[in-house]
Amino acid sequence: MAKTIQNNIRRLRFDRKEMTQQELADKIAVTRQTVNAIELNKYSPSLEVAFRIAEVFGVPLDQVFQYEAVKR
Amino acid sequence: MSFREKSAWISFILIFIFGALWLQNLIRVEFYGLHEHPVKIAFTMLAALIVAEIGLHVAIAIQSPREARTPKDEREKLIDLKASRVGFYVLMVGAWASIATMHIPGANKFTIVQAMMGAIIIATLTRFAVQIALYRRDA
Secondary structure, three states: OOEEEEEOHHHHHHHOOOOOHHHHHHHHOOOHHHHHHHHOOOOOOOHHHHHHHHHHHOOOHHHHEEEEEOOO | OOHHHHHHHHHHHHHHHHHHHHHHHHHHHHHHOOOOOHHHHHHHHHHHHHHHHHHHHHHHHHHOHHHHHOOOOHHHHHHHHHHHHHHHHHHHHHHHHHHHHHHOOOOOHHHHHHHHHHHHHHHHHHHHHHHHHHHHHHO
16 A cells, blocks of 8 residues: 555644634745645645644644555 | 746747747748748747736736745745756757758758747747646646
């Protein structure tokens, strides 16, 4: 089974008073479209952006991103 | 649709129109012998292309000023790089094909220059087409 990078950004945004994609994008200095692509697992961000996302939510990196097998 | 995608669409459509007009002019000169200062026509079309590019980009920047001011992020830079790489291969094939036109009986400098122009237009169109496809895929 192939492993891919999964993330919990949508849930983390929801837990932070429904932070919008634009608000998160502004905080990590990327476009809203890039946040959307990351959330939908269509784009894997660089390590630096990944750490910035974790910093915004105040959680360790592995609570934002997981490398796991996904059933297709 | 994001500002960058709109920008790619504008450039693609304008260069497509420019290419079609250039080809029409080339056919008129090559096959019908109508010489209406081909260089003058080419420069007029190029000037019109630049003016249209600037005008339309200003228009979409007014529509979404925030996005227009935001520098390209890592994903957009990666899309640019991937599209440029594909465009480069097309340009290389076109450049070699242009050189090969030297061996066509009756070919002259004009033929080679026009073949290179064609290669540049096709490579640029390919670059913007790949950009649009990659933006659409991530949308």
